[in-house]
Amino acid sequence: MTDLVVVLPGIMGSTLANADGTPVWDLSGGALWRAVRTFGGAVKRLRLPADIGDDHPGDGVVAVGLMPDLHVIPGIWQPVDGYTEFVDWLEEEFFLSRPSAAAPGNLLAFPYDWRLSCRYNAERLKHRTERELERWRASAPDRRDARVIFVCHSMGGLIARHYVERLGGHGITRRLITLGTPHRGSLDALAHLVNGMRKGWGPLGVDLSALARSLPSLHQLAPDYACVEGPGGLAYARDLPGLPGVDPELLKDAGEFHAALRRAADRPVPTELHAVTGVRQPTATTAAYDDDRLTPLWEIDGTDEGGDGTVPRLSARPANASGDGYPVSESYTPCEQHGSLQNHGGVREALWGLLTGEPRFHRGDEGTAPLLGVLAPSLPAPGEPYEVAVTVPPRTRGHDELLVIAELRPAGDGPPVSRSLRNLGGGRYGTAFPAPAPGAYRLAVRANGHAESTVTALALVGGPGE
Structure with missing residues (x-):
């Protein structure tokens, strides 16, 4: 493997610290619940000011690494497993090396401030990727033609797509692999914005709901398809005036973000994009709106298409600009849930073919395992x-x-x-x-x-x- 492999986690998948290095988000594993009980102060400090747009708030918060173990902030997203084991697997199986100040490498884990807009983080991705690729190419003659392979979980795929398809990254990208990326958004994100903190976790609700509703990133994860039932059929959330909990400007901007990606996907020579899509899990796809609350529903137009439990199947690969189809097919469809895709055995076998160009190692008759x-x-x-x-x-x-x-x-x-x-x-x-x-x-x-x-x-x- 002479290419540079760049790994992007999903929302909440990067540890955050303030300017003096004190962690402000690194709660995972067995310590997670104990920390959540006293998390109110830290959450309040993570909240973003209004009209943040595509900027950084200047609060000194920086991303310093990938989350190592199971993590979640109730009221923002569903639980997600860690990334340490996945990155270690990539390093060992494909003989990759990690860059340091002293030496270049071709396995780059890219943490980012997941509170901020995908556009902002795509700019940071551009600078870091191009710098590391230049170092890697210059380190040996057989690396001069190295390109980039992005492996992205969840929201990380939207960030990489914006860099590749809107900021010139397609010129150095060999392929972009997404695992459960909500290319067309997730009903869960919209429900978190509208409904606020889940009943049963009440004392944390006000702070966590306020944090969620301040995030440009969470608005960019809201559905970019007609998903809310109304008298005239399904409607786009951004077309419903007075929808509580959402910032209408952030939701409108999110629509423009997705529209730009759809237009870019119709380039004459599109980026080689592979979408790994979790299937067969009960997944909220549309919603009924009544009495200022969203009630998630499994079906769309009478059909239960499933998904990975968080991202509907219809959303896990991008739509084209005209909205009448998909520019890429599903590369692999594991029967697995969203937060565990990166650690699923079948997904890792599929990555063998996507990273090396070789078919997956045959381990027996496929398709015989019951789909749960x-x-x-x-x-x-x-x-x-x-x-x-x-x-x-x-x-x-x-x-x-x-x-x-x-x-x-x-x-x-x-x-x-x-x-x-x-x-x-x-x-x-x-x-x-x-x-x-x-x-x-x-x-x-x-x-x-x-x-x-x-x-x-x-x-x-x-x-x-x-």
């Missing part, structure tokens, strides 16, 4: 049982005769708890774990005898008073 759709709360109410529902499509052989097993494992210390799900008939399975203790958890669900069928959901459990 997992519905489990990401922020369960404190003190209540943790309920898990699983569906298996009828086309799966023996879809209603499987032994489905769920394991709930703390992100920090503590033993896992396993349950065999009840067979409810018709390919439906369910169970309820006793109320978990406060903390962060990974839920792994699989069909017995099919380890490759595993779907991983993430959760943060609050305590009394949250």
Whole structure:
């Protein structure tokens, strides 16, 4: 591998520190819940001023690294697993090296201030990528023709696309790979803006809702398709006057951001873009609006298209400028949830072909593993049982005769708890774990005898008073 590989995380996936190096966002793993309990002051300091646009607020906050473990800020986004293991895997499997002050390298992890607009962060990406590529090319004769491969999770794909397609990056880019990027937005982002903090985490709600609603980035993650039910059918959120919680100017600007990307995607020689799309997970795709609240719905025009539990399938690859199709096909469709895509075994096998140009190593007959759709709360109410529902499509052989097993494992210390799900008939399975203790958890669900069928959901459990 002589190209430069650049890894971009999703929203909240970068650690943040202030000017003197004191961390202001690095809460993950087993310490996450304990820190969230006293997080109010730090959140207040992260809030952005009005009319921030594509600028930095000048508050001294900088991005210093990638989040190493499970992380979430309730009320902004769903839980996401860490990136340390993923970057280590890239380094080891493809014989990459990381740059330092003393030596160039060809594996660049790009943390960014995820509060700010994708345009701002794309400018930072441009300067860093082009500087590191120049160093790498100059370090050896066989590297003179090196180009860039971007591997991006979630919002990181929007930042990379803006650099590649709007700031001249296509000239040095070999390919751009997105994992669960909401190219057309996510209903979850809009619901967080409108509804505010989830009921059940009340004492943190005011501060966290105010932070969420100040972020240009979260507005740029809102759906760029007609998604809100109204008398005349589905409507764009930006066309609904008085929608609470959203900043109308930021939402309008987000529409312009996405429109510019759609126009760029129709270039005569488009960027080689590969979209990895999580499928088969219950995913909010549209919403009903009533009494100043959005009620998420699974279907669009009567069809449940699923997705990765956070990003609808229709959104996980970009639309063209005319809005009547997609400029790229789905490169790989794992049965996995959004926050765990980067650590999914099948995704990593797919990356072999996307990074090296070689087909994935054949590990047996593909397509035989049962496809599990997992519905489990990401922020369960404190003190209540943790309920898990699983569906298996009828086309799966023996879809209603499987032994489905769920394991709930703390992100920090503590033993896992396993349950065999009840067979409810018709390919439906369910169970309820006793109320978990406060903390962060990974839920792994699989069909017995099919380890490759595993779907991983993430959760943060609050305590009394949250």
